[in-house]
Amino acid sequence: MSVAIEVRGLAKRYGDVEAVRGIDFVVARGEVFGLLGPNGAGKTTTVEILEGHRERTAGEVSVLGHDPQRRERALRERVGIVLQSCGMYRHVTVREAVAHWAGFYPHPRDVDEVLDLAGLSEQAGVRTGRLSGGQLRRLDFALALVGDPELIFLDEPTTGFDPAARRQAWDTVRSLRDLGKTVLLTTHYLDEAQALADRVAIVQDGRILAQGAPGDLGAGSTRYRVAWRDAEGEAHERVTDDPTGLLHELTTDALARGERLEELSVTRPTLEDVYLELTAGGDARA
Amino acid sequence: MHDVALSWRQYRLERRMFWRNPSAAFFNFLFPLILLALFGAVFAGDQEALDVIVPGIAGMAVMATTFTALAWNMTFLREQGVLKRMRGTPLPPAVYLSGIALSALTNAVLQLALVIAAGRAFFGTGWPQDWAALAVFTAAGVVCFAALGVALSHAIPNFDSAGAYINAVFLPVILISGVFYDVAEAPGFIKDIAEALPLKHVIDGLSGALITGRGVADNWEALAVIGLWATAGIVLAVRGFSWESRRR
Numbered sequence: 001m002s003v004a005i006e007v008r009g010l011a012k013r014y015g016d017v018e019a020v021r022g023i024d025f026v027v028a029r030g031e032v033f034g035l036l037g038p039n040g041a042g043k044t045t046t047v048e049i050l051e052g053h054r055e056r057t058a059g060e061v062s063v064l065g066h067d068p069q070r071r072e073r074a075l076r077e078r079v080g081i082v083l084q085s086c087g088m089y090r091h092v093t094v095r096e097a098v099a100h101w102a103g104f105y106p107h108p109r110d111v112d113e114v115l116d117l118a119g120l121s122e123q124a125g126v127r128t129g130r131l132s133g134g135q136l137r138r139l140d141f142a143l144a145l146v147g148d149p150e151l152i153f154l155d156e157p158t159t160g161f162d163p164a165a166r167r168q169a170w171d172t173v174r175s176l177r178d179l180g181k182t183v184l185l186t187t188h189y190l191d192e193a194q195a196l197a198d199r200v201a202i203v204q205d206g207r208i209l210a211q212g213a214p215g216d217l218g219a220g221s222t223r224y225r226v227a228w229r230d231a232e233g234e235a236h237e238r239v240t241d242d243p244t245g246l247l248h249e250l251t252t253d254a255l256a257r258g259e260r261l262e263e264l265s266v267t268r269p270t271l272e273d274v275y276l277e278l279t280a281g282g283d284a285r286a
Numbered sequence: 287m288h289d290v291a292l293s294w295r296q297y298r299l300e301r302r303m304f305w306r307n308p309s310a311a312f313f314n315f316l317f318p319l320i321l322l323a324l325f326g327a328v329f330a331g332d333q334e335a336l337d338v339i340v341p342g343i344a345g346m347a348v349m350a351t352t353f354t355a356l357a358w359n360m361t362f363l364r365e366q367g368v369l370k371r372m373r374g375t376p377l378p379p380a381v382y383l384s385g386i387a388l389s390a391l392t393n394a395v396l397q398l399a400l401v402i403a404a405g406r407a408f409f410g411t412g413w414p415q416d417w418a419a420l421a422v423f424t425a426a427g428v429v430c431f432a433a434l435g436v437a438l439s440h441a442i443p444n445f446d447s448a449g450a451y452i453n454a455v456f457l458p459v460i461l462i463s464g465v466f467y468d469v470a471e472a473p474g475f476i477k478d479i480a481e482a483l484p485l486k487h488v489i490d491g492l493s494g495a496l497i498t499g500r501g502v503a504d505n506w507e508a509l510a511v512i513g514l515w516a517t518a519g520i521v522l523a524v525r526g527f528s529w530e531s532r533r534r
């Protein structure tokens with residue numbers, strides 16, 4: 001496995017605030033890695049340290065073999081960045097902006113192709129000051145992709161998107177993966193992490209609470225959901241860490257009474273269950 | 287792309303953006319001309335006074351197009367997050383800033399040309415006497431005030447207060463530095479303050495170039511003072527440079 005990003009014992013403090021307190025993770029080349037966590041968890045801080053925008057307090061960081069803190073141009077030529085929030089020149093058109101950005105990079109992508117990919121072909125001649133919030137976000141995407149980067153940082157890339165635009169952005173991320181690019185994204189949306197990320201890390205209070213493939217994260221969880229309808233037609237739902245035992249109990253009772261358990265279902269914990277379980281635990285600790 | 291080419295591209299983008307905001311561009315260029323017209327009308331027929339006003343307004347124009355414009359623009363770009371976005375690209379900071387500075391230089395030159403042409407057309411000041419001195423003092427003034435403008439932007443905490451900070455520096459400096467009168471006739475302490483500030487020396491240099499024919503060799507002390515301020519400005523501009531808004 002060739003490594004794109006390696007983070008060891010990363011810590012960051014702002015005055016009294018310990019935003020990141022010892023984070024470790026590795027992102028393989030070609031992988032889509034998601035950082036998931038509530039507001040103030042330290043996602044942006046972590047990502048911006050990797051982008052070279054902030055200096056770390058402690059720990060080791062390697063991005064495509066470089067230390068981002070040294071701000072080498074050779075690294076910036078291989079990386080595309082979508083910041084969580086960021087302004088743009090208002091008096092240039094979308095196409096001018098993308099074409100201008102293309103000039104910064106040694107091997108840029110075709111401008112029209114990037115406009116198309118970002119869903120901005122129709123706005124190509126519009127000044128950026130007249131774009132809607134979601135369209136501006138697409139421009140952020142376009143500017144990050146036009147340099148044909150190997151590694152793309154996306155800090156809450158779809159916040160402010162309508163559902164169709166979100167799907168389109170997801171397709172864009174998937175097409176980046178198909179091209180063999182590495183993507184590090186942060187999000188609040190569990191469905192987004194589930195849909196896009198090969199692996200996710202759940203972050204809270206500057207620590208990683210769990211990491212793994214979205215499907216596997218559920219495995220360690222205690223939250224199996226068992227639902228059924230009783231003879232009176234009333235719906236029941238129980239959360240258990242032992243679905244086998246619970247099912248045995250329920251079915252034995254039902255058979256003894258000669259009833260059926262209508263609509264019986266057992267649901268594996270979703271990423272959302274795991275997330276809520278873990279982050280609620282964090283709140284209780286704090 | 288070669289860095290010189292990149293700088294040129296950035297410059298072209300800056301120019302395009304400048305002209306795409308035509309009302310701002312118009313008032314930028316009009317403001318010194320309005321002042322020139324006003325004072326020219328007040329002192330009509332008094333050539334001695336006009337010979338002070340024209341280089342004074344020329345000096346003010348250099349300061350307005352560089353110091354004021356850059357303090358304003360850099361604060362705006364920083365608060366908007368444009369600087370941070372640029373910083374994430376491979377464009378070297380020095381190349382980026384050179385594009386911005388060249389654009390300010392262009393405005394200073396255009397503005398000077400307008401003032402000089404208006405002086406010749408309406409206020410009897412004729413064409414420049416010493417082109418070399420004109421070039422040297424314009425260049426020195428641009429470098430000095432551009433650096434000081436960037437340095438001031440670091441002190442401005444947010445965009446809403448930018449106007450207050452800039453005017454608090456710009457207005458006293460132009461009033462004290464003999465834009466509208468001959469500093470030699472001012473009370474002693476005003477004169478001393480003016481002597482310590484760079485604008486008075488830029489105006490002296492421009493006055494030599496435009497009116498009296500005093501060249502660089504006769505005005506080297508003025509150049510030295512501008513040079514000192516330029517050095518301080520560059521150090522402060524580089525040291526305090528911040529790519530992003532301090533707190534959102």
Ligand SMILES: Nc1ncnc2c1ncn2[C@@H]1O[C@H](COP(=O)(O)OP(=O)(O)OP(=O)(O)O)[C@@H](O)[C@H]1O
Pocket residue numbers: 014017018019037038039040041042043044045046084532
């Ligand atoms: N520049 C800063 N100065 C001081 N404190 C900061 C700064 N940036 C972030 N913080 C603090 O660090 C903590 C983590 O912030 P960060 O922006 O990394 O969180 P996040 O996970 O990205 O949150 P969100 O989901 O809201 O974007 C927060 O408590 C925040 O207030």
Ligand SMILES: [Mg+2]
Pocket residue numbers: 043044045084155
């Ligand atoms: Mg964030």
